[in-house]
Amino acid sequence: MVTFEFARTAPLPLDEAWRRLTEWNRHAAVVPLTRVTVVTRGPNREGTVFVARTGIGPFAFDDRMEVTVWCPPEDGGPGLCRLEKRGRAVRGWAEIEVRPGPGGRTRVIWREELRPRLVPSVLDPLLRPLARAVFGRAANRLLRRP
Numbered sequence: 001m002v003t004f005e006f007a008r009t010a011p012l013p014l015d016e017a018w019r020r021l022t023e024w025n026r027h028a029a030v031v032p033l034t035r036v037t038v039v040t041r042g043p044n045r046e047g048t049v050f051v052a053r054t055g056i057g058p059f060a061f062d063d064r065m066e067v068t069v070w071c072p073p074e075d076g077g078p079g080l081c082r083l084e085k086r087g088r089a090v091r092g093w094a095e096i097e098v099r100p101g102p103g104g105r106t107r108v109i110w111r112e113e114l115r116p117r118l119v120p121s122v123l124d125p126l127l128r129p130l131a132r133a134v135f136g137r138a139a140n141r142l143l144r145r146p
Helices: 014-022 024-029 121-144
Strands: 004-011 034-038 049-054 061-071 079-086 090-100 106-116
Touching: 004 121, 014 079, 014 090, 014 106, 014 121, 024 034, 024 049, 034 121, 061 090, 106 121
Parallel strands: none
Antiparallel strands: 004 106, 034 049, 049 061, 061 079, 079 090, 090 106
16 A cells, blocks of 8 residues: 655646646546546536546556545635545545645645555555656646646
8 A cells, every 4th residue: 555645836726726636537638648537427526436547458457436525615715525546456545635825826735545456565665656756747737737
């Protein structure tokens, strides 16, 4: 099991940072070799299910996720989304939190626990910084793209 957390400060209003991070199809454009399919009809809410398929051909896996907490930011207050990872290859959860930051910017906190099924726990010390870097880069790109 690998847990990690990172924070970013974006020069965006809360609702715009939230939109950029929680429009699930946008993640496909910033995560290499990944397609995202939203299984449930919109709008996003608790119970929304989507699948991120990562890889090439037979070397691909599905990361099925369900939104279990959906609290968008309101009236300048913080927002929180929690995803439960329910795929065969990857289990765990992710939380994306947005809160007011300095100077009208938004502070983003991303927390995640990954339990990859076929990766032995002896590799956790290597997987942790790799996962933090990959997801951190994806968050940076999502926050930069309108």
